Amino acid sequence: MGSGRFFGGVHPSYNKGLADSSAIVEMPLPERLVVFFAQNLGVPSQPVVKKGDEVKKGQVIAEAGGFVSTPVHAPTSGTIGSIDIYPSPVGVDAPAAVLVPDGKDEWFEGCNVERSSEGLGVKKIKEMIHDKGIVGMGGATFPTHVKLSPLAEKKMDLLVINGAECEPYLTADHRLMVEHAEGIRDGASLFATVIGVRNVVVAIEKNKPDAIEVMCKAVVGCQGFSVEAMDVIYPQGAEKQLIYTLTKRKVPAGGLPMDVGVLVQNVGTALAAYEAVRYNRPLIQRVVTVTGSGIREPKNVLARVGTRFEDLVKFCGGLEGDAAKCINGGPMMGVAQYSLDAAVTKGTSGLVILRQEEVTQFVSDACIRCARCLEVCPMKLNPSALSIFIEKMRFEDANEYNVMDCIECGCCAYVCPSRRPMVHHFRRAKAEVRKLQRKTG
Amino acid sequence: MARKDLEVLLEDNMEGKTPEEKPAAEPTHEKPAPRPGPRPKKAEVGPRFVVSSSPHMHDGRTVSQIMRFVIIALAPAALYSIYIFGLDALRVILISTASAMIFEAISQKIMKRPVALRDSSAALTGLLLAMNLPSTSPWWLIVVGNFFAIVIAKQLYGGLGYNPFNPALVGRVVLLISFPVHMTARWVTASRFGTDAVTTATPLSQMKESLATLGHIDIAFGREEIFDLLIGNRAGCLGETSVILLALGGLFLIWKRVISWRIPVMFIGAVWAMTGIFHLFDPAHYIDPSFHVITGGLFIGAIFMATDYVTSPVTKKGMLIFGAGCGIITVLIRLWGAYPEGVSFAILLMNAATPLIDRYTKPRVFGAVDTKAAA
Incomplete structure (x- = not known):
């Protein structure tokens, strides 16, 4: 196997030592779970439960809404308390079912039964x-x-x-x-x-x-x-x-x-x-790394889908006094949370909580064209030029400079001495370019 | 899920509503007056956090840190110029740096921009301009130079990041054209090495003069002369003299990854190669290439001026082209131009070409589909 070395990249401080030696611990059932219906990229799933329904652990509560979609299952047994809009961990409010566990954690019929995977087509x-x-x-x-x-x-x-x-x-x-x-x-x-x-x-x-x-x-x-x-x-x-x-x-x-x-x-x-x-176990739980200097006891938590961040933080000893930023996912690509009201989804790999002194303010000073972003961009883009185009709303030019190939890894913003919010610009440009493309055809 | 269905679903299942309220068997899509948008959540008491786009980490490097690195890299050569030219050099450096910072602050105030002296870029411009002036410069000359550098070349264009031309060089060239006597005719040789400060010509102008008067080069360029040139025992601007210390500063900047090797190496390399070719064919009229490399403002220009971020290309290929272009224009001016030295003009001309170079050396995106192969 040929081993290559991709272009660019950065070496951030990894801080994995906070949690990498602590074994995965299962979190006890919280008082309520907030299960979002849209748990996959693509077509959102269709809810099939209503308020007051009794569900068993592993029972389908939302069916796939199309080919690029998957069903969502109840993470434990209990009652659907309500269905409402909740702040989702990716930053938009989305419909979710509130599941009040009955504490029995009873499996739905047919789930959690061992069977041979030999000879399956x-x-x-x-x-x-x-x-x-x-x-x-x-x-x-x-x-x-x-x-x-x-x-x-x-x-x-x-x-x-x-x-x-x-x-x-x-x-x-x-x-x-x-x-x-x-x-x-x-x-x-x-x-x-x-x-x-x-x-x-x-x-x-x-x-x-x-x-x-x-x-x-x-x-x-x-x-x-x-x-x-x-x-x-x-x-x-x-x-x-x-x-x-x-x-x-x-x-x-x-x-x-x-x-x-x-x-x-x-x-x-x-x-x-x-x-x-x-x-025959549906995806109803996952390991979430709750870590960062802003949390008292960093842990790798096996949490049910729907576990609210607030409960997750409580389970990990609570916040330090000057906790200032809470990120769903890792600090390079994760989404900053406004509050702890969102809940674990199938994609929540971590909850990173940073203290005030670690929070970087991206202020958007002028680009001094130092070219550090070009050195680190793993897609070999010209982030400097792109961000200048986008500031001037020149989205066609951004498209010509391949903004659509940006993987939003954040290397450019990580090294930018002017603290320009590069990834923010590129996400915006991608949305604008898609809009333009739809318009033209 | 269709928008309407979702609204109905939410309407029926919200908190505070019991399922009995829902009319039985009524077709849900006929429900009148759908809810207007998502219901605002009740304010819950809980911690609130800073929200911003990813990434949430930074390597800590700042613009002022970069500027300070360049000042540190320039410091040995600047201190050495004080050592050899005496307090006159210190006077030039102080007046230049101070006036640059004052002009910066005043123009930012007038233009209602945040006063950003802390980014040290004005101090650096002032220091760089000082390094490009003779130690005999009168105070008003220095102030005028800095006015053009900071106010005209930088702030009027929009401040740091927006200036198309290197501010310090604009300052220097304005002075060179407007006050040629002060800028070129009053050189003193470093007093440290002679008995007194003697008014004399720079090595490059000596060369040009001997070509004009004798028709051939009549300059000794032996081991002793090379040594003198390297340690700065010659006439020139403050920053032209100590080639060794300038080179050390450049290595420091490359080591700290402040600048890339591309522009300085291509610049100096192009000068050496081009003058070398002429020297090979006609040594009587074209002096040894090493003489061209270690005289004049080549080192300070290639290492500290041409590498100015704002006015040089950002792409790797672009930097190579820019460096080579600077070198070629420098040689053209030195060999056939009216001025003995061409580094400043060369860099400014290439500054003008920078946007074009960047455009034509756009890096190929990772995984770019080869259009030629597809066609």
Whole structure:
């Protein structure tokens, strides 16, 4: 396997030591859960419950709204208290069901039953992955069954299980690999079967030597499996950069990994898929790293989907007095929360709480054209020029300078001495360009 | 989910409403008067946080830190100029830096911009201009130069980040054209090495004179002369003299990743290569390339002026082109121009080409589809 080194990247302070040695702990059921109906990228799911309904753990509460959509399941047994608009962790208010647990945590009929995954057909596996609501758990929440359906003309030859976890602070995937290596491996085998590839690489950054060791042991004797230790550089775990590091193949601009015959799945997704197929367990819980200097006891928490951030923070000892920023996800790409009212979704990999002194104010001083952003942009864009265009509302020019290829990794803003809010500009430009494209045709 | 369905669903299932209130079997889509938008949440007491776009981390580098690095890199050469030219050099540096900062503050006040002396960019411009002046400069000359540098070349264009031309060089060139006598005819050799400060010509103008009067180069360029040039025992601006210290400052900036090697190396390399070719063919009329490299303002220009962020390209290829262009224009002026030295003009001319260079050296996006192959 050729090992490349992608262009650009940065070395932020990783601060993973806060939580990387604490084992995953299951959080007791909170008083209420707020389960959002839209838990995947693509088409939102259709609610099938109403206020007052009794539901069992694992029962479908929202059905898939189309092909690029997945069902949502009740994370425990209890009563639907209400359905209302709640602040979602990605910044928009969205409809959600409030589930009041009855404390019995009773499984829905047929769920959590062990069965053999031997000899299951491709179609059946994909169906189960869809029915159990599996989505990409690295944060994007793209429905997994869709990713497992590459176009027939694409010749797939490699499955990458992404355990890079290049975001600073986060240790959820790290702990998963240390504690559930076999499950991840078996989930990977399922994916490999579905897309018909023999080669599976588990890709891990070198700052997780224990995870590399455990994964290596787990794949001993598995034909086609290997573990790749990668250099520590952000954004090593970004799909296109990861594929380049491992294979030197470049995903074409605007294209998908399947264009170069590769499928990338997160380690958490692999484990969730394994549990879905083997135990008929829907995706109703996930590991969330609650960490940062603003939280008293950083932990890797196994939390039910719907766990409110407030409860999560309480479980981790509460906030430090000068906690000033709360981020859903990692500090490079995560979404800042206004309050602790939002709740865990299938894509919540972490809750990072920073203190006042660590909060960076992006003030948008003039660009001094120092070119540091060009040096770090892993997509080889010219963020400096882009941000100047966008400030002047020149979105066509931004498009010509490939703003649509921006992966929003935040490297440019991370190094900008003028503290310009680069990613904010680029998100805006992408929306404006899409609007223009719709208009013209 | 259709918008209307969602509203109905919410209407029926909100908190404080019991399911019995819902009329049985009524087709939900006929419900009148849909709720106008999401209901505002009751204000709950809980912690509130700072909200901003990602990323939420920063490497800590600031504009003023960068400016300070450049000042530190320039400091050895500046101190050395005081050592060799005496207190006159200190006088030039102080007047220049102070007047630059005063002009900056006044113009920012008048233009109702935040006064940003703390970013040190004005101090740096003042220091750079001082390094481009002879130690004999009268105080008014320095002040006029800084007026053009800060007010005309920088603040009128919009301040730091918006100036198309290097402010210090604009200041220097205005003085060079307007007050040629003060700027070029009153050189003193470093007093530290001679008995007194003697009025004399710079090595480059000596060369030009000997070409004009004798028709060929008549300048000794042996080991002793090279040594003198390297340690700064010659006439020139404050910053022209100590090639070694300027080079050390450049290495410091490259080490600290403040500047890239591209512009200085291409600039100096182009001067050396081009003058080298002429020297090979006609040594009587074209002096040794090393003489061109270590005389004049080449080092301070290539390391400290051409690398000015705002006025030089941001792309890697662009930096190479910019550096080479500066070198070529410098040689053209030195060999055939009216002035003995061309570094300042060369950089300013290339400043004008910077937007164009950036445009034509746009980096190819990762995974760019090769249009030629597709066609």
